[in-house]
Amino acid sequence: MAALSFVCCAAWAQNDAPSAEAPVLREVTVTGNPLGASDLIAPTTSLANDALLLRSESTLGETLNGLPGVGSTYFGPNASRPTIRGQDGDRIRILQNGGAAPDASSLSYDHAVPVDALVTDRIEVLRGPSALQYGGSAVGGVVNLLDNRIPTEPIEGFGGRADLGYATGNRETSGGVVLEGGTQRYALHVDAFHRDSDDVAVPIDLPCANPQRPGFARRICNSANRAEGGAVGGTLFFDQGWIGASASTYRSTYGTVAEPDVTIGMKSDRYALEGEWRPAGFFSSVHAKLSRTDYGHTEYEGPVPGTVFTKKSDDVRIEARHRKLGNLEGLIGLSDESGDFSAEGEEAFVPGTRSRTSALFVHEELGTSWGRLSFGARTERVKVQSFGSNDPEVTRFFVGERDFSPHSAAIGALVDLAPQWQLTSNLAYTERAPKDYELFANGPHVATGSWELGDPDLQKEKSTGFDLGAQWRAGPDNAKVNAYVTRFSNYIGLAATGNVRGTDGELNPPPDAAGETLPEYAYTGVRARFTGLEASGTLRLLGADGFARFDHAGTLDLEWRGDLVRATNTDTGEPLPRIAPARAGATLAYGSGPWTARFGFDAYAAQHRVPAGDRETGGYTLWNAALTYKMKVQRAHLTWYARLDNITNTLAYSASSILTTTAYPGVPLPGRTLKLGLRATF
Numbered sequence: 001m002a003a004l005s006f007v008c009c010a011a012w013a014q015n016d017a018p019s020a021e022a023p024v025l026r027e028v029t030v031t032g033n034p035l036g037a038s039d040l041i042a043p044t045t046s047l048a049n050d051a052l053l054l055r056s057e058s059t060l061g062e063t064l065n066g067l068p069g070v071g072s073t074y075f076g077p078n079a080s081r082p083t084i085r086g087q088d089g090d091r092i093r094i095l096q097n098g099g100a101a102p103d104a105s106s107l108s109y110d111h112a113v114p115v116d117a118l119v120t121d122r123i124e125v126l127r128g129p130s131a132l133q134y135g136g137s138a139v140g141g142v143v144n145l146l147d148n149r150i151p152t153e154p155i156e157g158f159g160g161r162a163d164l165g166y167a168t169g170n171r172e173t174s175g176g177v178v179l180e181g182g183t184q185r186y187a188l189h190v191d192a193f194h195r196d197s198d199d200v201a202v203p204i205d206l207p208c209a210n211p212q213r214p215g216f217a218r219r220i221c222n223s224a225n226r227a228e229g230g231a232v233g234g235t236l237f238f239d240q241g242w243i244g245a246s247a248s249t250y251r252s253t254y255g256t257v258a259e260p261d262v263t264i265g266m267k268s269d270r271y272a273l274e275g276e277w278r279p280a281g282f283f284s285s286v287h288a289k290l291s292r293t294d295y296g297h298t299e300y301e302g303p304v305p306g307t308v309f310t311k312k313s314d315d316v317r318i319e320a321r322h323r324k325l326g327n328l329e330g331l332i333g334l335s336d337e338s339g340d341f342s343a344e345g346e347e348a349f350v351p352g353t354r355s356r357t358s359a360l361f362v363h364e365e366l367g368t369s370w371g372r373l374s375f376g377a378r379t380e381r382v383k384v385q386s387f388g389s390n391d392p393e394v395t396r397f398f399v400g401e402r403d404f405s406p407h408s409a410a411i412g413a414l415v416d417l418a419p420q421w422q423l424t425s426n427l428a429y430t431e432r433a434p435k436d437y438e439l440f441a442n443g444p445h446v447a448t449g450s451w452e453l454g455d456p457d458l459q460k461e462k463s464t465g466f467d468l469g470a471q472w473r474a475g476p477d478n479a480k481v482n483a484y485v486t487r488f489s490n491y492i493g494l495a496a497t498g499n500v501r502g503t504d505g506e507l508n509p510p511p512d513a514a515g516e517t518l519p520e521y522a523y524t525g526v527r528a529r530f531t532g533l534e535a536s537g538t539l540r541l542l543g544a545d546g547f548a549r550f551d552h553a554g555t556l557d558l559e560w561r562g563d564l565v566r567a568t569n570t571d572t573g574e575p576l577p578r579i580a581p582a583r584a585g586a587t588l589a590y591g592s593g594p595w596t597a598r599f600g601f602d603a604y605a606a607q608h609r610v611p612a613g614d615r616e617t618g619g620y621t622l623w624n625a626a627l628t629y630k631m632k633v634q635r636a637h638l639t640w641y642a643r644l645d646n647i648t649n650t651l652a653y654s655a656s657s658i659l660t661t662t663a664y665p666g667v668p669l670p671g672r673t674l675k676l677g678l679r680a681t682f
Contacts, residue, residue: 042424045124060113070127116195121147126138128484258447307343327367334359374410439456540555
């Protein structure tokens with residue numbers, strides 16, 4: 001199914017129909033329901049085609065930021081991971097084609113996610129703790145990137161797309177190409193991309209100690225970026241299934257805005273094997289995925305290599321879907337993930353570790369006369385080992401291992417109240433094993449400006465989550481609203497201990513001691529509560545089925561959205577850190593023939609609910625606009641577009657960024673930026 005949208009595009013591109021309009025493809029969402037149901041119980045958002053094209057940024061977090069319930073960690077313009085319902089790090093699972101996509105982005109805010117929207121077909125966001133098949137690290141939600149590098153459907157003929165873009169705010173040039181072809185027996189896929197940008201423009205003068213750009217400038221110092229990569233893949237189809245393989249690579253060099261002369265050189269090589277067998281028995285299909293990822297990055301201080309992070313990971317996932325038993329259908333699956341991690345250098349705050357997770361899970365759905373019921377359960381075995389440091393002079397790390405047995409279960413329901421109305425509800429109990437850095441960290445962490453200390457005696461993180469949603473649809477008009485609450489009996493987070501450390505690790509050095517000191521933060525389990533509300537919808541104002549009918553003048557829609565989340569440490573009554581404030585936004589979307597135009601805003605409230613010692617942030621409103629024009633040139637369908645972000649050049653700071661809330665002077669969001677681009681589909 002992951003390939004369906006592109007296959008449809010390729011087939012349509014070879015049609016000689018005279019219309020320049022791009023086809024409206026049926027949205028196929030696989031993350032929110034592994035059985036492929038179109039009506040989803042779990043709250044899910046999918047981005048593809050023009051919707052993804054017009055939101056595309058250089059980082060995954062900023063691409064998704066602003067979707068209902070979704071925010072961003074924003075460590076400058078080059079490193080940004082999604083947050084969902086106020087949760088980040090290893091509570092948000094990032095997948096690639098439904099399989100593991102390991103990196104080090106959850107370890108540190110300045111570590112980027114090695115993916116690029118230029119060669120991504122679709123991104124799906126599953127909110128809430130109902131995706132048990134993806135493990136305890138999905139308690140906050142799941143982000144699944146689908147790129148069709150292993151085609152899962154036959155492709156007749158040849159097709160593809162090419163993208164070119166230029167942005168003014170950071171002088172970014174970007175380009176990508178995706179090519180696919182095949183027959184009923186085989187399919188081939190090739191893609192490549194390149195992105196190059198300078199320091200990002202902002203509405204305020206900022207200091208910079210970088211020798212290449214000293215003094216003050218209206219740019220974020222050391223925020224340039226260069227990234228490139230690509231993949232090749234193919235699939236063989238046979239009567240009872242298919243098997244395919246792919247190899248992909250990602251390379252980037254980017255500045256880390258916390259230090260003016262530090263750059264990160266990052267690489268990720270991934271090899272994947274995937275297949276499906278459809279036997280004629282109790283199991284209607286058996287789907288298997290295997291992958292190996294070799295990830296690493298080096299932090300350079302000027303031209304000199306500093307701390308080196310490496311991670312080698314293997315992932316195996318098998319799902320067997322059984323035939324329908326009356327109105328009951330479902331699947332059983334198993335997965336095994338293992339990874340070896342090392343960090344060597346002066347700023348290595350985590351020892352060398354090995355982690356392995358083996359899991360068994362089940363997902364079942366029962367169709368009824370009034371809707372659908374779903375049930376899921378998962379049991380895991382987790383082992384985390386610490387080997388200390390390869391440097392014999394570094395003895396501060398704990399050496400040993402911990403074993404955990406997390407268990408999780410969820411139940412959901414979808415009720416058809418009327419042809420236009422649906423109610424959904426999900427209840428989930430989730431357990432998560434602590435990660436290696438939560439257990440064994442002990443060292444200076446530049447990204448947080450602190451000395452981070454793990455706890456080898458941490459217990460499993462446990463939570464119970466409930467959400468209730470309503471959906472309404474009538475022709476082009478629709479509305480969705482979800483309310484949720486998640487309670488943690490052992491929420492693992494960083495908390496200030498009141499101690500300070502010297503850069504050599506000395507605890508509470510005397511005031512006259514030489515050298516810098518850092519505040520000590522320790523990973524601690526507390527009770528916590530997250531509550532929130534998400535809403536979005538579309539209202540047709542003009543055109544067919546609108547308040548006024550002007551068929552020849554096109555259509556005008558009002559798209560609206562809003563969310564809020566409150567997160568509290570219920571042990572102390574204090575707010576939890578880095579929680580996005582209440583947000584509301586609206587966009588007017590006009591379409592007439594080959595033209596579409598969009599104009600809207602996103603308003604962020606001030607965030608005053610912060611723990612002691614963190615900074616509050618002011619409210620702001622960002623205005624944006626976009627214009628697209630579609631045309632056909634022989635067999636190619638062209639989409640020209642212009643996008644203007646932060647039209648009023650507003651100075652804004654993200655409340656969910658550690659750069660804003662802690663000891664750093666703060667890094668603002670980008671200023672006014674015009675992006676021009678062209679997509680050709682053929």
